[in-house]
Structures are given as C-alpha cells and as structure tokens.
Amino acid sequence: MTHADTMPLEVIEVTRHGDVALITLGNPGGGALPAWQPGAHIDLHLPGDVVRQYSLCGDPDAPAYRIAVLREADGRGGSQWLVDHAAPGLTLAGAGPRCHFPYEPHEGTTLFLAGGIGVTPIAAMAAQARVAGHDYRVAYSGRTRAGMALVDELAETHADRLALHVSDEGTRADLDGLMMSVGEGGAAYACGPAAYLAAVEEAAERHAVALRVEHFTPVELAEPARDEAFEVELAMTGVTVEVQPGTSILQAVEEAGAFVLSSCTEGTCGTCETPVLEGEVDHRDSILTADERARNDVMYVCVSRAACPRLVLDL
Numbered sequence: 262m263t264h265a266d267t268m269p270l271e272v273i274e275v276t277r278h279g280d281v282a283l284i285t286l287g288n289p290g291g292g293a294l295p296a297w298q299p300g301a302h303i304d305l306h307l308p309g310d311v312v313r314q315y316s317l318c319g320d321p322d323a324p325a326y327r328i329a330v331l332r333e334a335d336g337r338g339g340s341q342w343l344v345d346h347a348a349p350g351l352t353l354a355g356a357g358p359r360c361h362f363p364y365e366p367h368e369g370t371t372l373f374l375a376g377g378i379g380v381t382p383i384a385a386m387a388a389q390a391r392v393a394g395h396d397y398r399v400a401y402s403g404r405t406r407a408g409m410a411l412v413d414e415l416a417e418t419h420a421d422r423l424a425l426h427v428s429d430e431g432t433r434a435d436l437d438g439l440m441m442s443v444g445e446g447g448a449a450y451a452c453g454p455a456a457y458l459a460a461v462e463e464a465a466e467r468h469a470v471a472l473r474v475e476h477f478t479p480v481e482l483a484e485p486a487r488d489e490a491f492e493v494e495l496a497m498t499g500v501t502v503e504v505q506p507g508t509s510i511l512q513a514v515e516e517a518g519a520f521v522l523s524s525c526t527e528g529t530c531g532t533c534e535t536p537v538l539e540g541e542v543d544h545r546d547s548i549l550t551a552d553e554r555a556r557n558d559v560m561y562v563c564v565s566r567a568a569c570p571r572l573v574l575d576l
Contacts (some may be wrong), residue, residue, distance in 0.1 A: 262313075263292060266356065267354040267355060267356050268288075268294075268295075268354070268355055268356070268448060269288070269289050269352050269353075269354060269355075270287070270288070270294075270303075270305070270326070270352065270353050270354070270355040271286065271287055271288070271289040271350065271351070271352045271353075272285070272286060272346050272347050272348060272351040272352070273285045273287045273325055273349060273352065274348055274349060274393075275347045275348060275349065277296055277344070277406070277529060278410055279405075279407050279505060280331055280333075280344065280408060280422050281329055281331050281332075281344075281378065281408065281410040281436045282329070282330045282332075282344045282347055283327065283328075283329050283410065283411075284327065284328050284329075284330060284343070284347050285319070285323040285325050285326070285327050285361065286295075286325060286326045286328070286353075286355070287324065288328075289352055292322070293324065294325070295357070295358060296319055296321065296358075297321055297326075297357075298358065298360050298363060298364075298389075299317075299321065299361045299363070299364050299382065299385035299386040299388070299389045300315050300316075300319060300360050300361075300362035300364055300386055300399060300475070301316070301357070301358040301359060301360035301362075301380050301387065302314045302315055302317060302358060302359060302360070302382070302530070303315060303317060303326060303355050303356065303357040303358050303359075304355060304356040304357055304532075305328075305339075305343070305353050305354070305355050305404045306353060306354040306355070307342055307353070308323075308341040308342060309339075309423060312339075312341075312497050312524050312525070313337040313339040313340060313545060314524070314529070314530045315328040315329075315381070316328065316329075316381035316382040316413065316452075316475075317358060317381075317382075317385060318381040318382070318383075318384045318526050319385070320388070321385070321476075321508070322525070324357075325536075327394040328380060328381065329346070329380075329381045329410045329411065330344050331341050331344070331377070331378040331410075331520070332344040332345070332482055333448065335403065340561075342363070345367050345395055346472045346532075347423075347526070347550055348473050354525075354573060355530075359530070359531055359532070360452075360550050361362050361475075361531040361542040362382055362396075362452070362473065362475040363428055364386040364390065364450065366390075366393065366401045366462075367395075367446060367447055367448045367471075368446035369396070369445055369446030369447030369448075370396045370397065370398060370443050370447040371396065371397040371398075371440065371443075371447060371448055371449070371450070372397070372398050372400065372434075372439060372440070372442070372447065372448070372449040372450070373387045373390075373393060373397060373399045373400070373424070373449075373451075374385060374400050374404065374434075374439070374441050374449060374450065374451035374452075374453070374461055375386065375399070375400070375401045375406070375451070375452060375453060376401075376402045376403070376405055376451075376453020376454055376457035376458070376461075376468075376506060377402070377409075377453055377454055378410060378453075378477070379452035379453030379454070379475070379477065380401055380409070380410055380411055380415070381410070381411075381452070381455070382452050382465070382475055383399065383401075383450065383452055384410055384414070384415060384452075385413075386450060387399045387418075387419060388418060388450075390416065391419065391422075397422070398422055398423075398424070398435055398439075398442065399415065399419050399421060399422055399423045400426060400439055401415065401423065401424070401425055401514070402425075402426040402427075402428075402433070402434050402453070402457065403425075403426075403427055403428070404427070404428045404429060405426070405427065405428070405429050406430065408477075409425070409427070412425065414463070415503050417442065417466065418467040425543065428544070434551040435461055436463075436464035437464050437468065439464070440464045440465055440467070440468040440470045441468055441472050441496065447470065447471075448470065448471040448473070449461070449465055449470050449471070449472045449473070450472075450473050450474070451472065451473075451474045451475075452474065452475040452476075452477070453477075454462035454477070454478075455476070455478055455480070456477065458474050461474065462474065462501060465495045465512070469484050473550065475549075476503075476529055476547035477529070477563075478529065478547075479529055479547050479564070480528075480547045481525040482545050482564075485506075485543055485545070485566050486543035486566070486568040487543065487566065487567060487568060488506055488566075489506060489568075490503055490504060490505050490506065490572065491503075491504055491566070491567040491569070491570055491572065491574070492504070492515065492570065492571045492572070493510055493514060493557065493567070493571075493573075493574055494539075494540055494571065494572070494574070495514060495517070495575045495576040496517055496538055496573055496575050496576065497524070497575070497576055498576075500519075502514055502516075502517045502519075504566070504567070509562065509563055509564065509566075510562040510563075510565070510567075510572075510574075511523055511526070511533055511562045512521060513564045514562065514574075514576060519576045521533055521535065521562060522568055522576065523562075526563045526564075527546045527547075527563065527564060527565070528545060528546035528547050528548065528561050528563055528564035528565070529546075529548065531561065533561050533562050533563045534559050534561060535559065535560055535575065535576060536558060536559055536561050536574065536575035537557060537558055537572065537573075537574060537575075538573040538575055539571070539572065539573035540569050540572035540573060541567070541568040542554075542557055542560045542565055542566075542567065542568060542572070543565045543567060543568040544560065544561075544565050545561075545566065546561040546564055546565055548561065549561075560566060560574075562574070
C-alpha cells in the first residue's frame with residue numbers, strides 16, 4: 262500500500278452522541294487546510310497502520326474539518342479506537358480531501374437520502390443546495406433518534422425540507438413515494454449501509470430517477486469476467502506485467518516497480534484511480550456510475566480487472 266502525502270491534523274473539539282463522535286480537526290500550525298467540496302472525504306492514519314476514510318460534514322468555508330465517526334463493534338477496526346480516544350490535542354496524519362461523490366445542480370428536485378452515518382456527506386451536500394437556492398428535500402433514516410448524528414443541526418437548517426424516518430418510532434421511509442416526488446429533471450443522492458443503498462437503488466430504478474450513491478463498504482462482487490491471467494502494459498515505461506488470478510493489478514504493478522497511490526484496497530476510496538488507454542475493464546469498484554464505467558477511461562486497480570487479454574494503463 263502506497264499512501265498519499267500526509268498532513269498533520271489536530272483534534273480541536275469532540276462531541277459525542279451515543280456511538281457517534283463529532284470531531285473537529287485543524288492545522289496544528291494554525292494555517293489553512295486544503296479546500297474541499299461537499300461529498301469529499303479525508304483519510305486518517307490510525308494506530309496499527311490502519312487507514313480509514315471519513316466524509317467531511319462541516320462547512321467548506323470553515324478553517325477546520327469536521328467528521329462524524331461511528332463506533333462499530335463489528336467494523337474493520339480503527340473507527341472504534343477513534344471514537345474512544347479522540348480528544349483535543351491528539352494529532353493524526355491525514356490525506357486528501359478527495360471527492361468522488363460531488364453534488365451537481367439539476368433542473369428539478371434533488372432528493373438527498375441518508376441512512377445512519379451516511380448522513381455525513383449528505384449533510385454538506387444539502388447545505389450547499391440550500392445556500393444555492395435549489396429545490397431539494399432531505400430524507401434521513403435511522404434506528405433511533407438518539408443515535409442519529411447531526412439531527413438537531415439538520416432540523417434547524419432545513420426545517421420542513423427534512424423528513425426523519427426513525428425505525429423505533431415506526432416512521433420508516435417510503436422509498437417509492439420519495440422517488441415519485443422527485444419528478445422530471447430531478448435526481449437523488451444517497452449514502453448509508455449496504456442494505457439501505459440496495460433498497461434505494463431498486464426504488465430509483467423502478468421510478469427512473471437518476472441516482473448517485475456513495476458506499477462506505479464495498480459492494481458484493483460477482484465472479485471476475487476473466488478467470489485467467491491477463492497482461493497490463495505500463496505506458497510510461499513500456500513494461501508489461503502479467504496479472505495472475507487472485508492477484509490484483511495494484512499488487513502486480515507495484516511488484517514491477519510502478520508507483521501507485523492507494524489506501525483502502527477495496528474499491529471504495531478512489532485513491533488508486535488510474536487512466537485506461539486501451540482495453541476493456543471489468544469494473545469491480547464501489548465508486549463509478551454505470552455511465553462512467555461505460556466510458557472505460559479510468560479504473561481502480563486495487564479491485565478492478567481486465568475483461569480482455571491486455572490492458573494499457575497510464576502508469
């Protein structure tokens with residue numbers, strides 16, 4: 262794993278709401294942090310050589326970053342440590358921001374859908390829509406009101422444009438009804454757990470609503486398009502690498518001496534995005550839309566593979 266250049270980020274403030282910690286991060290030297298847009302995330306390097314991605318949920322014009330971190334007992338590790346140990350003065354290495362989930366204005370209504378901690382990128386996107394004067398709605402689903410991060414802030418900011426759907430209060434979201442409310446020229450953005458996003462995607466397809474999603478965990482993968490070795494030519498050096506079944510392109514090209522920035526190694530963070538010059542890609546990431554996959558001009562080499570005997574990559 263080759264990490265992107267890091268920067269120090271100091272914890273300035275922490276507030277906790279049940280199993281969620283809202284953490285404000287600043288430059289220890291007091292200088293400006295790299296700019297970001299709603300939908301962006303940062304990497305944080307945590308103990309044990311763990312790198313995790315967290316969506317930014319504050320104000321892009323603020324001098325500090327803000328993230329919301331959920332303690333997950335059965336998670337991949339890292340986030341639980343951060344919830345328990347984040348305190349003012351703690352300094353962590355960070356990288357980014359990067360954005361593969363940008364908000365783009367539409368002619369019709371924009372529907373923002375959040376499930377659980379998936380509210381983090383949605384909060385910043387909805388705030389952007391409000392400031393721009395766009396027509397939008399926010400539907401936020403959670404198990405309990407007490408466990409729903411940012412709920413008071415969202416209610417104050419969006420008033421009657423916000424609908425809360427709380428399982429233990431019996432107010433589950435009617436996804437079909439929400440999709441029907443979008444209307445012509447509108448679109449939906451969604452982030453949340455895998456099961457929630459699967460239900461959202463099915464509803465959007467039923468009602469022909471343009472949908473963009475962000476996954477916190479990788480999508481379940483089918484078998485590779487080709488269960489055999491293939492070649493990858495590195496255009497910058499002319500080196501050709503053979504990629505065996507069970508070995509990722511990232512592993513193979515790094516062993517051949519290529520330098521590729523990477524982080525999650527599961528197709529969710531976007532760090533290893535690589536231009537494709539020739540060949541057909543078996544896209545296996547959790548980032549690209551169907552239209553972006555059809556363009557076949559970039560791939561995420563940590564998980565995606567070749568759907569042909571040979572790829573040429575801009576490496």
